[in-house]
Amino acid sequence: MMLLRDAKTLDAYVSSGGFSSLKKALRMKQSEVIKEISVSGLVGRGGAEFPTGLKMKFVAQNLSTPKYVIANADEGEPGTFKDRVLMERNPYQILEGMIIAAYAVGARKGFFYIRHEYRKIAREIEKEIDELYSEGYLGSNILGSKFSFDIELVIGAGSYVCGEETALMESIEGKRGFPRIKPPYPAQRGLWGKPTLINNVETLANLPLIIELGSKRYTELGTHLCPGPKLFSVSGFVKNPGVYEEILGKITVRELIERAGGAEGNLKAIMIGGGAAGYIVDKSFLSMPLCYHHARERGIFLGTGDIIVLNDEVNLWKVLLQIAKFFEHESCGQCFPCRYGTKRMRELIEKILRGEGKRRDIERLDAIANALKIASLCPLGSSAALAYESAMEYHRDELMEVIS
């Protein structure tokens, strides 16, 4: 295991080679570090699949100072718990990655933003950060170099949208978590208007690997299109739900489900990409290799790497209701399409579940989905209709059965 190796103490981490990458990186030029990461082909693991090296380059090239680095541990996507398990089992690798990232882009200060539901883990991370200070991995002149870096831990307060990078920055600044209008992007104007690199914690945990292995060997893992290891959260109707670390592109959806003990009952549908901002697809996807590229070819996104297995006892309208409720609850309320659209979707699905669904209601749902996609201010709103639209595509007959 490269990500889920069990190294809960600093000793364990260091004795299994931890922080050698940081040492190596500190001997490299900053631009060399960024180049390694660019060449590695690493893309963000937080859902948006943006090339990490490119993002670092944008921040590094921005002349404005100070710069910031943020580790995004807000993990709010339903059905996603890989960051939690990673933080529980291998926290130092994330922190090491964060320090390397800060060195590469020239940041002096970082924030570790974690959702309050993980408060217990946050306490551990806080201790670990303190430990890194006393061992010289954080603070002034890290490991005797000229590089200094501080990390502040920030605990969220119950808001999914705060995982969105700009809302997260507002939150750190002490404001309500309203996403900002992009552009400007965080690399241009992020936290307190300064250039900011923000990455998912799993993305950060990849950085020490790339430095340690070198970009060449890292790319040799996985397929040439999608390199590197990836964590998958598998849940729903499977025998052994949990987080599984796989090399991208090396196994199919079916194989992953088998690793998790196989489906409970008769598999009917799979939710991929996220338990809210994800796709409800059918069995034909079982043969799809798990990698970003193949997913995109089939018109979906891997997102955070969730697989939720749904069996034939599940009422898909009820699943859609649950998702609609989620979006209604988590819509920040800043923009009209999402604020009212998510609410109306929930109401319409409730009506359908009461057995009162009419064709007109489906038309209305379609119209709202259109407005959400086109006019929402941030991706939360534009992804609120993904599940509905994909379910309609792959399970239309079943869904239309109850519509008169």
Next chain:
Amino acid sequence: MITITINGKSIAANPGETILQAARRNGVEIPALCLMMEDRPIGSCGLCVVKILREDRTSYVRACTTKVEDGMLIETHPPEIEEARKTILELLAEEHEVGGELQALLDRYGINVERREVIREEWPENPFIFFNPKACISCFRCVQTCGEIKENHVLVRRGRGARIEIVAGVNDSLKDAGCAFCGACIDACPTGALIEKTAIRAKGPLKKVTTICPYCGVGCAIDYFVQGNRIVYARGNPEGVNRGDDCLKGRFGWEFVHSEERLKRPLIKRDGKFVEVSWDEALDYVAQRLREIREKYGADSIAGLSSAKCTNEENYLFQKFMRTVIGTNNVDHCARLCHASTVVGLFKVFGSGAMTNSIEDLMTSEVFFVIGSNTTHAHPVIGTLIKRAVKRGAKLIVADPRNIELARYATIHLRHRPGTDVALINGMMHVIVKYRLADYKFVEERTEGFEKLKEVVEKYTPERVERITGVPRDDIIRAAILYATHRSAIIYAMGITQHTSGTANVASLANLALLTGNVGKEGSGVNPLRGQNNVQGAGDMGALPNLLPGYVRLDAPYADEIERIWGTKIPREPGLTVVEMMHAALKGKIKAMYIMGENPAVSDPDRSRVIESLKNLEFLVVQDLFLSETAQLADVVLPAASSLEKEGTFTNTERRVQLLRRVIEPVGEAKPDWWIITQLANRMGASWSYGSPKDIFEEIRKVVPQYRGITYKRIEKLGIQWPCTDEEHPGTPILHVDRFPTPTGLARFAPYEYKPPAEESDEEYPYILTTGRTYEHFHTGTLTRKMEGFNELMPEAFVEISSDDAEKLGIKNGDCVVVESRRGAIRVKAKISKIKKGVVFIPFHFAESAANTLTLDALDPEAKIPELKVAAVRLKRC
């Protein structure tokens, strides 16, 4: 220029503009509901979304936030976007009562859906603003206005998602949340959810009349919306000096004109009771009585108080009446009580006694030094300007013993003891000289007397100043450095002037500005903020016992020229000032007074003695809107028209001569003051033929050189700042750019030593009382206290006291307290605040607990301004 394509048409666009701007410029209409200011899009409505076509993909972006890029291919109305717009509007219409801009959009898209009842919380009551939660679409325009634009941060958002709501503070009433009642949120609201209470029931067309605010010296232009002879609502005019801003008084303070208590007919007191009489009877009677008294006791037994609330034309006529018809220089006005020391002090140093810079150019200041001015309360529009500037990065030094609102924005807050300003300023100059931070080139080229100054400030080491003022030495040093090393503007008001050392205070500030070269350029200067709307004008017009119009001395050669224009002799003996008049009346030397629009029975120091003096007169005529405390003592009361009922000009604090327009006809038989004075003059033998304020202004132009180039026509849109010497002259936004109006053209340092105030705290009276104005009321409350809403906001006087002192005295918030000085005692409610220990504050608007019962009338030796800001008092629970 770059090229973009909108709906297949190639157009040129400016780099940096948004798609919406480019589209609008080219006549492409894109719906945009949440956008208020193009440079600060909110982005909430999502209606302005457009489609961008690129080679590899299409995307949808907000036109209000997205900047144009070269070669952009844009579609503004493709079917899927029109569908989305319709859906959004439907969703809105289903949940809200609509009105305003939103209704227009719904009509455009032909949307007609059934509205369902959505319960949203109402706000707690407030006197002025009506909020309809059912119509609020949470677009946040009001929140943006209240926060970013007005810097009030009262309206905020609660909750999230579809349950998001607009609330004041922490679900407080507007008042408790610190609402300034500037009403800007009303202007922002696109649905009519926020509206003036007075406008709720207004139907049919309204007439808009723009005139100048009847309150403070900022001189905001206000648009009044009128139906019949009644005002319905008012708002700041975007073209005025206020640029659309206004404050509680400007926006809601017009209701007094419709008050039931307005005087509607002349009154004569018979057997101790007022009876209504005709104008002819009243005027004949006054003329006859004044003539008799002049014959019996001589012209100098008569005195007149002109008014800073009256127009230039009226002030001009009033002093001309006193000087030429009565034949005395006993004419003064209330500026004596607020800014006489400004005129004397600035005159001494700069050769001219007015605000040096402009309101607009204060926006370019890097540092503000605000001393003795509770700007956000007394001059709110300038207060807002300062707050905004600070948010943009300007620095602020506040010197005030009270924890005034601006202190929250201050880089440095100097809480000096009342009456120790000279020491504080000298201390700052000491630091500047010591660290060689002075502008030596400026001092060399443009000033004289530097050595004298150096000698004086030498002794004011920060340590010594700390002992005198109570301000930590480091703060004095920091403030001095900050001020000296930037383009800095000094702003002050009555906290500086109303002292026995008023002239010294003002001159010291002027010294400080000279020393650092902060005079005669943009964003700097010494800027007194005038209290009443026409204090500047009343002085300009010569409503002063020792100066003729245009600040011409009675012995100056130009006085002969004025005599020539007037065609009569002018008495050359200087007359009495306000406080001197009262003393003389008490002694029986003054027998009759003519008081126009002033209320000395409340506003003047040592109030019981003032009342006694007025009672001692043989004859008193008062001309006012209301039966004020002073009017009640009169023999004849003449009903005057308010400034909203007449024409004329006001000169604001920055020397801008502005035109008044008649908003409504005078109520009852009330008449403009100029008409009354003309009538009286002609009944006393003059033959004045002024038919309108314009006729009078034409004469003013001949007499007052500073006003020569100003005509009514030129100031129709925006006023002109004097000096303006001919009709081509653009006016003077900044004084002293090249030279000072002194004989040598140089400014003259006028150093002063610190002298303790006339009365200091001692064992018997251990607290220092300072007085002032509140946001909610104005002057003696003759106007504001006639309005229910204002009384609701602040029904009674209070005494601010520090928590330490309160604890020592066993006083709790809201307790009744007796405040007593050597001159009298009043009862007020206690208000515990962050005021400096040992200092207490009482506002002076309230006749029933008049602060001026406590103050003393010790005078500044030069300007004769009384020390209203410092008196020794003691306190105890009732």
Next chain:
Amino acid sequence: MEERIREIILKHSDRDAKLLGILHDIQDEFGYIPREAIDIVAEWLSISPGEVYDTASFYSFFRFKKAKHVIRVCNGIVCNLKGSEEIIRAIKERYGIKEGGVSEDGLFALEIVECIGRCDGPPAMLVDDDSYGNLTPQRALEILRGYEE
């Protein structure tokens, strides 16, 4: 109370990210965010109380009503599929609380929340900071009994 709030604020004075942390500590201390606290925090940060409320009221974790313990039952998609509604019903019945309400004795507040990242052990809940998975109605009530003291 005022003193305690000031201490909390002081603890955060050299941090860059202040407000959320301060509010967390205040809620830990008092079980909710009292009005006085909002005023004091606002003054210290030189913002208006309304601005503090604007932020605080956005986050579902911050409460303005007092409760000793907060139960957050996950009703996210996975837990819902695995029977979270039964858990919620059982708790409501046992303590007579409504969703979003507080039990009469002020002991428990009940909140129905979205995914808490324990989908590998559904249904799951949080009681204060502790998480519990693989719940049955019975087990959930047993756990809560432990908080009753």
